[in-house]
Structure formats: structure tokens, C-alpha cells
Amino acid sequence: MLExxxxxxxxxxxxxxxxxxxxHFYEQKGLIRSWxxxxxxxxxxxxxxxxxxxxxxxxxxxxxxxxxxxVFAQLPNQRTPDKQxxxxxxxxxxxxxxxxxxxxxxxxxSLTGCIGCGCLSMKNCPIYNPExxxxxxxxxxxxxxxxxxx
Amino acid sequence: MLExxxxxxxxxxxxxxxxxxxxHFYEQKGLIRSWxxxxxxxxxxxxxxxxxxxxxxxxxxxxxxxxxxxVFAQLPNQRTPDKQxxxxxxxxxxxxxxxxxxxxxxxxxSLTGCIGCGCLSMKNCPIYNPExxxxxxxxxxxxxxxxxxx
DNA sequence: ACTTTACCTCAACCTTACTTGGGGTTTTAT
DNA sequence: ATAAAACCCCAAGTAAGGTTGAGGTAAAGT
Numbered sequence: 280m281l282e283x284x285x286x287x288x289x290x291x292x293x294x295x296x297x298x299x300x301x302x303h304f305y306e307q308k309g310l311i312r313s314w315x316x317x318x319x320x321x322x323x324x325x326x327x328x329x330x331x332x333x334x335x336x337x338x339x340x341x342x343x344x345x346x347x348x349x350v351f352a353q354l355p356n357q358r359t360p361d362k363q364x365x366x367x368x369x370x371x372x373x374x375x376x377x378x379x380x381x382x383x384x385x386x387x388x389s390l391t392g393c394i395g396c397g398c399l400s401m402k403n404c405p406i407y408n409p410e411x412x413x414x415x416x417x418x419x420x421x422x423x424x425x426x427x428x429x
Numbered sequence: 430m431l432e433x434x435x436x437x438x439x440x441x442x443x444x445x446x447x448x449x450x451x452x453h454f455y456e457q458k459g460l461i462r463s464w465x466x467x468x469x470x471x472x473x474x475x476x477x478x479x480x481x482x483x484x485x486x487x488x489x490x491x492x493x494x495x496x497x498x499x500v501f502a503q504l505p506n507q508r509t510p511d512k513q514x515x516x517x518x519x520x521x522x523x524x525x526x527x528x529x530x531x532x533x534x535x536x537x538x539s540l541t542g543c544i545g546c547g548c549l550s551m552k553n554c555p556i557y558n559p560e561x562x563x564x565x566x567x568x569x570x571x572x573x574x575x576x577x578x579x
Numbered sequence: 580a581c582t583t584t585a586c587c588t589c590a591a592c593c594t595t596a597c598t599t600g601g602g603g604t605t606t607t608a609t
Numbered sequence: 610a611t612a613a614a615a616c617c618c619c620a621a622g623t624a625a626g627g628t629t630g631a632g633g634t635a636a637a638g639t
Contacts, residue, residue: 289615299616300598308596318605320616339536344596369540376537380530386489387526390519439585449586450628458626468635470586494626 285322288313295331302331310334310348326359333368340376435472438463445481452481460484460498476509483518490526 292299305311306321311330313321330351337347350368354360442449455461456471461480463471480501487497500518504510 287615298598301596303618304597316605318616320605336536336540338596340533373537373540376533376540380533380537383490383526383530383533386486387523387530390486390523390526437585448628451626453588454627466635468586470635488626 284325285316286325286327288321288323291323291327291331294328295335297331297335305331305334305344308344308348310344310351324359329360329365333365337372340372341379342372342375434475435466436475436477438471438473441473441477441481444478445485447481447485455481455484455494458494458498460494460501474509479510479515483515487522490522491529492522492525 286294288299288302292302302311302321306313311323311327313323313327316322334344334347338344350371354364354368436444438449438452442452452461452471456463461473461477463473463477466472484494484497488494500521504514504518
């Protein structure tokens, strides 16, 4: 408990492997926060590093910044989030990951049987519309008729 | 072998569950083709239905239109692609799907141990940089140092 | 014949996630 | 005391994957 060091934007960028412009951007979107020094330059608490790590991990999972922001909103506001807090987040995302994995597995398992067999353009093709778990992607149910065969 | 029916853009759109504008767009991007009738309206061969199905399936897998286009380019140009041709495509994509699944599994398996444990912002964190299979996403290796701990 | 529906083109707009550039200030290094 | 880095803000640009709208023609229904 000796710090609460103030990191400059350049340092944070270098440590996280992102551009300074990305940090400006995240701040503007409300994902991270900073205060300013005398000369109006941004200064960050160390915990911004973890936030950025989490942002990048989330993106690899296919989670949007909006979603990340929503989740960050549930972190404690008063104190710096601790391991417990982050672990809670991770649990929710694990579930999402599991769903996404299950979805892709279904897609994969349908793929050979499907693209090859001629059913791909038919009404109930499992690949074309495999109980859309990810239906919130906006890919609604698709209506094809039997004429769609070769 | 009685047809080679000519489908209008509206019919194709309805059958595939996409907008007419999307068909224009795909055509402009070189993913599908049409010819024109007397009145300059688009007409499609039936095989466009399968192409669009494949496009949509690919998108669910996270494959970009550019990639789909590249793959379509390997289809026979003279004759209408047959089941064999499509099956070949599907095999390549199955591999991609497997990789993507493996990647997400790795991410998931790292998640609890990682976000919670404090390593997330460290140099060799498996979640932060898990042998980036999907490194072509442009998420290069990330350089964090040990100061990134809490 | 007339009206509606479908279609055409082209340009502009939308969202996500940033980057780039211009013009100006602050810090840091020498 | 300078000069080079680093920083600031704001506006505009980028890429993907389309959508929306305007103004006009074609095809279909009655």
C-alpha cells in the first residue's frame, strides 16, 4: 500500500500494448478514468492496467465495448476493484464463452453433413438456422422453401 | 435438368431472408452474379440461393466476406458448382471452426484462473496472450511488465 | 388503362472501434 | 535555454457490412 502511482498516458499505452489514441477513446466511452495534472495531462491509477487487460480479453471473446462498459458499471465505485470483483466478472463471461463454443461446435458438426448434402438452402437446415443461440446477433429465422434445392 | 430458372431479386431476398440491398451489395462485392432482363432488372440462377446460404453460414462462423469471396473464387467458373465442390469448401471451414473453437476453449479455461488471480495484466498471462492463433486479428503480442500487478 | 408493387442507380448514412492529422501546450533532456 | 518528446483537443478518416432515401423505370394486378 505504498502507491496509487500516477501513470501517464504514454506509459499506460506502452504497458498495455495499445495506442494513446485508444486510451483517449476508452476514456471518452467511459471505460476508463483519469485525472489531470497541472499541465492538463492525463494521469491514471494503476488499476487502469487491469481494466485495459480485461477490455482486451473481452474483445478476444467477441464482447463489445458497450457490454464491457455495462459490466464495469457493476464494479464498486468507491474502492478500487479487488480480485474478488474481477473474479465475479470472469464467471459471467465464462458462461458466454461456453455458449459461443457450443454454438460453433454445433455449426461445425452440421457443416459436412450440410453444405455437401444439399440441405443448406432448405427450410430446416441445422446450419442455416441451428436453434440460434446467438439470435441476438440479429440474424432472425430464415425462410427458405423447398424450391431452394438444386 | 429442366430449369435454370431466372429468379428476381425480390424472390431471392425473400427466400434467403436478406434484404434486396444486401443482394445488391454482395453483387457489387463480387460474391454473387446476375444478368439483366429486357427492363434492366436482375435475374439469378438458382445456385445463387446456395451461395447466399453459404455466405450466411460463413458469417456465423466469423468469416469475412473477403474470405468468402476468395473461397468462391476457387469454385469452377464454367459449370454450376455441385455438391462435391461445396463439400470441399466445407472441409476447409471446418478446420477454421476447429481452430476458433480451440482458441475460445483456451480462453475460457484461462479465464477463471486468470482474471481472478491477478496475472491478467502480466507479461505471460495465457489469457492475455494465449499463443494467439487468431493473431491475424491484428492483436499483436502485448508487452506488460511486472509492475502491472496490484 | 391505371395503379400499385417491384426494381433501378447513386450517394449518403449507420455502427464499432479506432487511427490520423493539424495546430498548440507541457515536460524532459541536453 | 533550447529543442525534442510527449501531451492536449477536435475533426475527419478507415474498414466492414450493410441500410436508407431520392428520383425514376418496369412489371403486375384489376
